[in-house]
Amino acid sequence: MSLGELSTLLVWGAATAYAIAFVAFAVDLARLADDRVGERVEAESVAVGTAGASAAAGSTVVAERPMPVPPTGPRRRRAAGIAMATTTAGLALHVAGTVLRGLAAGRVPWANMYEFSLVGSLVAVTTFLVLCRRRDVRFLGSIVIGLALVALGLGLARFYIPAAAVEPALQSYWLVIHVSIAIIATGLLTVSFAASALQLLKDSRDAGSPHLASRHWRPLDALPSTRELEALSFRITAVGFVLWTFTVMAGAMWAEHAWARYWGWDPKEVWSFVVWVVYAAYLHARTTRGWSGRRAAWFVVIGYATVLFNFTGVNLFFHGLHAYSGLTTGTPK
Amino acid sequence: MAVHPPPYRPEGLADDPYDAAEDAPATVTLPRLGWTGSLRWVWRQLTSMRVALMLLMLLAVVAVPGSVFPQRPRDPASVAAYLRDNPSVGPWLDRLGFFDVYASPWFSAVYVLLFVSLIGCIVPRLRVHLRAVRAAPPRTPRNLARMPSHRELTTTASPEAVVDAARTVLVGRFRLLPRFRVVTPDEVAGVRTVSAERGYVRESGNVLFHLALVGLLVSIATGQALHYRGQAIVVEGRGFANAVTDYDTFEAGTAFDPRSLVPFTLRLDRFTATFTADAAARPRDFVADVTVKDAQGEHKETIKVNHPLSAGAANVYLQGNGYAPDVLIRDADGNIAFSGPVPFLPQDAQYRSKGVIKVPDVTSGDQIGLVGFLLPTAVISAQGASSIYPQPDNPMLVLTVWKGDLGLDDGVPQNVYELDARGMTQVLDTDGKPSTLLVAPGQTVDLPDGLGTLTWSGLPRFVALDLRHDPSLPWILGFAVAALGGLVLSLFTPRRRVWLRVTSVDGRRVVAAAALARGDDLGLDAELDRVVAAVAALEPDPHQEGQDDEPR
Ligand code: HEM
Numbered sequence: 001m002s003l004g005e006l007s008t009l010l011v012w013g014a015a016t017a018y019a020i021a022f023v024a025f026a027v028d029l030a031r032l033a034d035d036r037v038g039e040r041v042e043a044e045s046v047a048v049g050t051a052g053a054s055a056a057a058g059s060t061v062v063a064e065r066p067m068p069v070p071p072t073g074p075r076r077r078r079a080a081g082i083a084m085a086t087t088t089a090g091l092a093l094h095v096a097g098t099v100l101r102g103l104a105a106g107r108v109p110w111a112n113m114y115e116f117s118l119v120g121s122l123v124a125v126t127t128f129l130v131l132c133r134r135r136d137v138r139f140l141g142s143i144v145i146g147l148a149l150v151a152l153g154l155g156l157a158r159f160y161i162p163a164a165a166v167e168p169a170l171q172s173y174w175l176v177i178h179v180s181i182a183i184i185a186t187g188l189l190t191v192s193f194a195a196s197a198l199q200l201l202k203d204s205r206d207a208g209s210p211h212l213a214s215r216h217w218r219p220l221d222a223l224p225s226t227r228e229l230e231a232l233s234f235r236i237t238a239v240g241f242v243l244w245t246f247t248v249m250a251g252a253m254w255a256e257h258a259w260a261r262y263w264g265w266d267p268k269e270v271w272s273f274v275v276w277v278v279y280a281a282y283l284h285a286r287t288t289r290g291w292s293g294r295r296a297a298w299f300v301v302i303g304y305a306t307v308l309f310n311f312t313g314v315n316l317f318f319h320g321l322h323a324y325s326g327l328t329t330g331t332p333k
Numbered sequence: 334m335a336v337h338p339p340p341y342r343p344e345g346l347a348d349d350p351y352d353a354a355e356d357a358p359a360t361v362t363l364p365r366l367g368w369t370g371s372l373r374w375v376w377r378q379l380t381s382m383r384v385a386l387m388l389l390m391l392l393a394v395v396a397v398p399g400s401v402f403p404q405r406p407r408d409p410a411s412v413a414a415y416l417r418d419n420p421s422v423g424p425w426l427d428r429l430g431f432f433d434v435y436a437s438p439w440f441s442a443v444y445v446l447l448f449v450s451l452i453g454c455i456v457p458r459l460r461v462h463l464r465a466v467r468a469a470p471p472r473t474p475r476n477l478a479r480m481p482s483h484r485e486l487t488t489t490a491s492p493e494a495v496v497d498a499a500r501t502v503l504v505g506r507f508r509l510l511p512r513f514r515v516v517t518p519d520e521v522a523g524v525r526t527v528s529a530e531r532g533y534v535r536e537s538g539n540v541l542f543h544l545a546l547v548g549l550l551v552s553i554a555t556g557q558a559l560h561y562r563g564q565a566i567v568v569e570g571r572g573f574a575n576a577v578t579d580y581d582t583f584e585a586g587t588a589f590d591p592r593s594l595v596p597f598t599l600r601l602d603r604f605t606a607t608f609t610a611d612a613a614a615r616p617r618d619f620v621a622d623v624t625v626k627d628a629q630g631e632h633k634e635t636i637k638v639n640h641p642l643s644a645g646a647a648n649v650y651l652q653g654n655g656y657a658p659d660v661l662i663r664d665a666d667g668n669i670a671f672s673g674p675v676p677f678l679p680q681d682a683q684y685r686s687k688g689v690i691k692v693p694d695v696t697s698g699d700q701i702g703l704v705g706f707l708l709p710t711a712v713i714s715a716q717g718a719s720s721i722y723p724q725p726d727n728p729m730l731v732l733t734v735w736k737g738d739l740g741l742d743d744g745v746p747q748n749v750y751e752l753d754a755r756g757m758t759q760v761l762d763t764d765g766k767p768s769t770l771l772v773a774p775g776q777t778v779d780l781p782d783g784l785g786t787l788t789w790s791g792l793p794r795f796v797a798l799d800l801r802h803d804p805s806l807p808w809i810l811g812f813a814v815a816a817l818g819g820l821v822l823s824l825f826t827p828r829r830r831v832w833l834r835v836t837s838v839d840g841r842r843v844v845a846a847a848a849l850a851r852g853d854d855l856g857l858d859a860e861l862d863r864v865v866a867a868v869a870a871l872e873p874d875p876h877q878e879g880q881d882d883e884p885r
Binding site for chain 1: 347348383386404407639799806821824
């Protein structure tokens with residue numbers, strides 16, 4: 001078996017581990033929601049039972065605190081434990097697969113769409129695990145791991161090409177810088193999208209939306225408050241935006257070296273610009289009266305849609321200089 | 334000490350308790366009647382946050398058509414094809430500027446308005462910020478317990494000691510670069526306060542970011558006006574000089590001055606191409622070895638894709654390559670009618686290359702045109718001739734022959750890669766099929782109809798060089814870096830205020846402390862805790878009361 005084939009096998013292993021983790025995260029969220037409902041009922045009965053007593057106020061306040069205070073023992077979140085363990089194992093396979101891919105091709109492993117999916121999802125999962133070390137954001141797990149799974153699946157099934165070296169136009173240290181930062185930014189924006197999407201869903205459920213009233217949506221109750229989700233999303237988006245700004249600038253440097261112009265409105269450049277402007281609009285919306293909160297969160301959703309389109313649609317639908325999916329043989333210029 | 338200035342607020346900026354804490358007098362401006370009044374109203378709207386937001390969204394939307402429709406500056410051939418295929422909507426789209434979106438009036442209108450709004454917004458902010466930087470931190474609010482983050486403790490230490498302890502932690506280790514700016518005014522007799530603020534660079538970064546965007550736009554526009562770009566095809570062993578007339582195509586901005594062409598000459602010594610050995614023949618490396626002669630003398634250089642050569646204040650890029658078969662043609666009278674390399678343009682990954690050899694200078698009779706292909710590794714099969722590899726392993730020229738008037742003498746510039754067939758007739762074989770020549774290197778063949786002979790003497794390569802001079806590049810880089818730096822400062826600098834009030838009650842000191850941040854700030858409580866801990870440490874056995882750390 002060649003290094004390239006071994007790499008592919010490891011990536012399949014990572015995808016399998018993520019699939020298990022995805023299910024476990026979903027189960028955990030559902031359990032958490034059940035617990036929260038139980039808690040709330042208890043708290044209410046305490047409040048009713050000691051009506052008028054000053055102590056009642058205190059206990060209600062505690063129960064209504066936004067962050068879930070888990071009276072639930074560690075045994076009760078066993079699903080989350082399994083999910084974290086399989087995610088970590090998946091990440092280890094994922095890292096090994098990516099490194100081997102680079103070794104097999106004799107270059108950095110981010111030069112075509114398969115490799116972008118590979119490294120982009122790697123960054124998203126790593127970001128998620130690092131965040132988990134700092135605070136309990138395991139509730140994001142099902143979305144982040146779900147998206148990583150989709151990216152890996154699409155990569156393996158649709159974008160896969162065997163490992164090989166790259167064309168002269170791609171032989172540049174700007175490739176390493178530009179593309180790696182772009183992938184990290186994409187990973188971060190994936191996580192912030194997860195937080196904003198949850199914020200919107202939770203906000204709708206809290207507002208009594210009939211579509212989200214059923215018990216299937218009860219996991220939303222287990223999440224932190226919409227304010228906290230918005231703050232989390234903003235912090236990650238801010239980092240992602242800075243990295244995206246850098247990506248666009250480094251891309252212009254690379255284009256200047258490779259194509260004799262720093263900006264040429266190639267479809268990829270157009271969409272990178274659109275992504276940048278949408279997130280700039282998001283940062284403005286957050287601080288514009290009447291546009292913060294829910295409306296600002298929609299910008300993150302739209303922004304992420306443009307990120308995804310920039311990554312997939314532009315490579316597949318338009319013919320520009322950035323034709324590096326590797327799925328068709330290029331002609332020399 | 335200067336009074337803390339009221340913050341400048343673009344219309345529609347969301348309320349943040351941080352700004353409200355400054356007790357700014359509310360200014361209500363009623364629109365005045367008349368011209369100036371309406372103009373002022375329009376200006377306030379244009380420079381409002383809401384309009385900036387709308388314009389940003391609009392900018393994202395109007396940029397999209399440029400990726401959907403072919404664009405004339407990038408790909409004029411596709412635009413022509415689109416117009417041919419869509420005769421009904423095509424011309425309308427053309428009139429509305431959809432084939433040159435980024436120069437269209439509507440796209441320009443959006444970004445010009447955005448930048449006018451930006452300047453109208455940022456200049457007053459800059460003025461206010463410059464005053465704020467010199468002003469003292471805002472005075473201590475009356476009711477500290479109303480702040481989102483607050484503490485209270487009592488101590489037996491003297492008011493002086495409390496104030497000093499707080500100041501020391503707030504200023505931090507570097508007195509010249511204090512973390513917080515701190516003032517400690519007496520409020521009324523016996524009541525000491527500490528008022529501290531950090532994070533002025535947040536606003537500086539924000540202003541820097543927005544101003545750098547303006548700088549970026551101005552630099553780009555200046556570069557557009559001053560730049561020039563020339564393209565030249567250079568065959569191995571030959572060269573060109575940096576002069577407008579020596580380029581195959583030359584294009585320059587409106588303010589271009591031909592004197593900005595720094596004189597130099599460049600000769601292509603050798604061009605090396607490397608491909609993978611498999612049938613796909615993916616390109617691996619292209620290297621042009623050149624000799625440059627300029628004011629510093631003669632020196633050898635290499636140009637590669639991604640590694641332009643800088644010469645004469647310009648950059649020279651390797652943009653393409655191919656073969657230029659060197660041919661010698663004698664006319665019917667046996668005189669040399671043409672001699673030299675003719676670039677053939679590659680059509681596919683295997684370098685099946687198309688070209689035309691035009692022979693106008695015949696001694697007598699018809700002019701000659703030879704049209705056809707160069708095949709670097711030729712394979713002749715029933716379907717015709719093709720190339721299976723881009724390296725010259727088995728090169729072959731496959732040419733058809735035309736005779737007549739090439740149309741070169743009427744002064745109209747012609748495409749050198751195409752034959753103008755209007756005055757020409759194709760030479761046919763006896764069976765009525767076009768007469769086709771298959772030539773191998775070194776071979777001499779007779780042209781049909783007694784037109785003469787063709788000798789293929791060599792197969793040098795050519796490179797397509799793109800030479801570009803844009804004096805704005807360092808400025809663009811500088812402003813881009815400034816924008817990025819400003820952005821980082823603005824997004825990641827915490828902006829915080831900390832206040833202490835020390836009152837004496839029954840011989841003990843009651844210390845109330847509070848902190849406030851702009852936006853969400855995870856580190857705010859920790860910051861306040863550090864100050865409170867320093868004050869509490871003044872007493873060996875701190876007798877704390879009512880420590881209240883309920884966040885928001
Ligand atoms: C080319 C157009 C513009 C772009 C790309 C842009 C981009 C940004 C970005 C990325 C931020 C967040 C980072 C930071 O705080 O520095 C920001 C903040 C801000 N922008 Fe802009 N901006 C533009 C135009 C404007 C205009 C026209 C205004 C005036 C109405 C404006 C007012 C502001 C304000 C007040 C903030 C700070 C918000 C706060 O945190 O309080 N910007 N802008």
